[in-house]
Amino acid sequence: MFVKKTGILLLILASMIISSCEKDDICVDGETPLLVIEFFEFDATEETTKAVSELRIVGEGKNVTVNTIADRSDLQSITLPLRVNETSTTYSFIMNSADDTNGAETGNTDILTFNYNNKEVYVSRACGFVMHFDTLSSILETDTENWIKNIETTETLVENQAVTHVKIYH
Amino acid sequence: MLKYIISIFFLFVSILGVSQSKTIDLNKKDSVVYKEPYGIRVGADLSRLAKNFYNNDYSGFELTGDYRITHNLYIAAELGNENNTRQEDYFNFTTTGSYLKIGADINMYENWYGMNNTIFIGGRYAYSTFSHKINSYQIYDPNRYWYPDDFVEGAANLSEFSSLNASWLEFVLGTKVELFTNLYLGASVRLGFLVSNKSDDQFANIWIPGFNKVTEGSKFGTGYNYSISYLIPLYKKAKKKKKEDPKTVNNTQTKN
Numbered sequence: 001m002f003v004k005k006t007g008i009l010l011l012i013l014a015s016m017i018i019s020s021c022e023k024d025d026i027c028v029d030g031e032t033p034l035l036v037i038e039f040f041e042f043d044a045t046e047e048t049t050k051a052v053s054e055l056r057i058v059g060e061g062k063n064v065t066v067n068t069i070a071d072r073s074d075l076q077s078i079t080l081p082l083r084v085n086e087t088s089t090t091y092s093f094i095m096n097s098a099d100d101t102n103g104a105e106t107g108n109t110d111i112l113t114f115n116y117n118n119k120e121v122y123v124s125r126a127c128g129f130v131m132h133f134d135t136l137s138s139i140l141e142t143d144t145e146n147w148i149k150n151i152e153t154t155e156t157l158v159e160n161q162a163v164t165h166v167k168i169y170h
Numbered sequence: 171m172l173k174y175i176i177s178i179f180f181l182f183v184s185i186l187g188v189s190q191s192k193t194i195d196l197n198k199k200d201s202v203v204y205k206e207p208y209g210i211r212v213g214a215d216l217s218r219l220a221k222n223f224y225n226n227d228y229s230g231f232e233l234t235g236d237y238r239i240t241h242n243l244y245i246a247a248e249l250g251n252e253n254n255t256r257q258e259d260y261f262n263f264t265t266t267g268s269y270l271k272i273g274a275d276i277n278m279y280e281n282w283y284g285m286n287n288t289i290f291i292g293g294r295y296a297y298s299t300f301s302h303k304i305n306s307y308q309i310y311d312p313n314r315y316w317y318p319d320d321f322v323e324g325a326a327n328l329s330e331f332s333s334l335n336a337s338w339l340e341f342v343l344g345t346k347v348e349l350f351t352n353l354y355l356g357a358s359v360r361l362g363f364l365v366s367n368k369s370d371d372q373f374a375n376i377w378i379p380g381f382n383k384v385t386e387g388s389k390f391g392t393g394y395n396y397s398i399s400y401l402i403p404l405y406k407k408a409k410k411k412k413k414e415d416p417k418t419v420n421n422t423q424t425k426n
Contacts, residue, residue, distance in 0.1 A: 027259070032311035059315065067315045081313040085322045120309065120324060122373045124386055128260030129324055130310045 027127035033161050034068060034079035035114065035133075042149040042169035051076040052170065054107065056097035060090035072097050079161060084131040088115045095147045095170075110148045111141040114166075116158070133158040138166050204283055205406035208238045211346075211354065213399020218250070227255035230379070234356075234397045241409050242277040246292060246342075248395075252379040260321065261307035263373075267300020269380030271340060285348070286401075292342035296362070298379050301332035302370070331370035336378045338362045338391070346399070356397040364389040 041050040051074045057066045065071045069078045083089045090113040097107035116133040123130050136156045140148055150169040158165055215232035222229050230252030236244040248271040255264040273294035281287055307328070308321035344358025362381050369375040376384050381391045 027310060030310075032309060032313070034313065062315075064315075068313065081311070081315045083316045084309045084311055085325055089316075118325075120307075120328065123310070124374070125258055125376050127310045128258060129307050 025126055027124070029124045029127050030130055030160075031127065032081075032084060032130045033132070033158050034081055035136075035158060035166065036077070036079050036161050036164050037166045037168060038077045038164045039075070040167055040169045049076045050170065052093075052095050054095065054097045056094040056107065058092045058094070060092070060111075066091070077164075082114060082116065082131075082133055082158070084118065087117060088113055090114075093148065093168075108145060108147045110143070110146050112148070112151070113139045113141070115139065121159075136165060203408045205408045206241065207286060207352070207401060207403045207406055209402045209404040211236045211238075211399045211401045213354070213356070213397045215248075215250070215395040215397050217394065217396045218252070227257075229253045232380075232395060234395070234399055236275060236399075244275040244277070244288075244290070244292075245273075246275045246294070247272045248294070248296075248380075250380055254377060254379070255305070256377055258376075260310055261324075262305040263377075264303045264305060265300055265377045265379060266303070267298055267334075267379040269296055269298035269300075269378075271296035271380065273340070273342070275342065275344075279345075287345070287347045289345045290342070292344070292358075294340040294342060294360075295337070296340050296380055297335065297337045298381065299333070299335045300375075300379050301330055301334060302373055302375070302377075303330045304328040304373070328372070331373045334368055334370060334375060336364060336367045336375060336381065338364045338366075338378075338381055338389075340393075346397070352401040352403060354397075354399045354401065356395075356399060358395055358397075360393040360395075362391040362393065364391070 039050055039052050041048045053074050054072045055069070055075050055078070056072050057069060057078070057080065058064070059066060066080060068080060069075060080089075080091060090111060093110045093112055094105065094107040095110075097105065100106050114136060115138075116136045119132040119134055120129050121132050122128070134157045136153055136158055138151045138153050140146065140151055148168055148170050152167040152169070153165065154167055155163050155165040213234045215234060218230050218232045222231075230250065232248055232250035234246075234248050236246040238244050249269070251268045253264065253266045255262065271294040273292055275288070275290040275292035277288040277290045279287060279289040304324075307324040309324055311317070311321060339362070341361045341363075342358050343360075344356060346354045346356035349355050364381070364384070367375055367378075367384075374384075374386070376386070378384055378391070380393070382393050384391060
C-alpha cells in the first residue's frame with residue numbers, strides 16, 4: 001500500500017513538473033526581421049564599403065528619426081523596420097544632415113521606397129506570428145541631385161538579419 | 171392463564187435444547203462464495219462536463235467505458251469531443267476535434283468481501299483528429315518606430331488548419347469506487363507520450379483534444395478525469411480460489 005501511495009504521489013508530482021515548467025514561456029525564437037542595408041563605394045572597381053557621413057533617416061510622414069540607428073552619424077551598415085501592415089515603406093535618407101540657423105535641413109535628401117509582400121509566419125507559442133517579407137524591391141525617387149547612385153536588392157526574401165538585403169552605392 | 175404461559179415457556183426451552191445438541195463450529199468456513207459482477211461499465215467525465223459551465227472557452231465531453239475480462243483485467247476506452255479556445259500572449263486560437271483512447275486497466279487492489287473497488291494502472295493508445303482556427307493574432311515586432319503603441323493586429327485571414335491528427339501512448343493511474351450498487355465514481359491521472367503529430371506547415375499543434383497542452387520541444391502531456399459510471403452487469407463469476415492456503419485445506423478436511 002505504501003508503494004502504491006508513493007507511486008501515485010510521484011506521478012502527480014511528475015505531472016505537475018511536466019505541465020508547469022515550460023521552455024516556451026518567453027519569446028526567444030524569433031521576431032520580425034529588420035531590413036539590412038549596406039553602403040558601398042560607387043566608383044570602385046572592387047566592391048568596397050563606404051560609410052555615409054552624418055546619415056539621418058526619417059520615415060515617410062514621421063517627424064522623428066528612425067530608432068534603429070544613431071542619428072547623424074557615419075554609418076556603413078544600417079537596419080530599418082518595415083511596416084508590417086503595409087506592402088511598402090518609404091524613408092528619407094539624408095546625407096550630411098545638419099540644420100541651418102533657422103533649423104531647416106541642409107543635407108542631401110534622397111527618398112527610397114521599399115515594396116514587398118507580407119508573409120505571416122508562425123514561430124512558437126510564446127512569439128506567436130512574425131512577419132517575413134518577400135519579393136522585395138527598392139525604388140529611388142529621382143531628384144536633381146541624388147547622392148545615391150545605384151541600388152541593388154541582393155536578397156528579395158527578408159526572413160532574418162544575417163544577410164544584407166539591399167546594397168546602396170554612392 | 172398463567173399455567174399456559176409457563177407451559178409454553180417450557181416448550182421453547184425444550185426446542186432450544188434440541189438445537190444445542192449440535193456442536194457449534196466456532197471456526198466455520200463461509201459456505202457462501204462471493205461472485206464478482208462482470209459487465210460493461212459506461213460513464214462520463216465529470217470534470218469535462220463541469221468545464222462547460224465554468225469555462226466559456228470550452229465545450230466538450232468524454233465518455234468512458236470498460237469491460238471486465240478477468241478478476242483484475244479490464245479493457246478500457248475513452249471517447250471524447252472537445253472545443254477549446256486558448257489565449258496565448260500574442261494570439262488566440264480554437265481547437266476542435268475528437269479523440270478515442272483504447273487500452274487496458276489492471277486492478278492492483280484486492281477487495282474485501284463484497285466490495286468492487288479498483289485502484290488501477292493502465293495503458294492506452296490514443297488517436298485524435300482535430301483542426302485549429304486562429305481567432306486573432308498580433309505580429310511580433312519589437313521595433314516601435316512605425317507602431318509606437320502596440321503590436322499590429324494580424325490582417326491576413328489565416329485560414330483554418332484542418333485535417334490534422336496525432337496519436338500518443340498514455341499511462342493511466344486511477345481508481346473507481348462503488349458508491350451505490352453498480353454506480354461508480356472514478357478519478358484518474360494520465361501521462362501521454364506523443365507518437366505521431368501531423369501539424370500544418372503554418373501552425374504547430376500546441377493543444378490536442380484528449381492530450382491537452384503540447385509543450386514545444388517535449389512529447390509529454392498530462393491529463394486527468396473524474397468519471398461517474400454505471401455497471402451494466404452481464405454475469406457473475408467467483409474469483410478462482412487459491413489452493414496454496416493450508417488452513418483452508420485443513421478446514422475442509424475436518425468438515426468432511
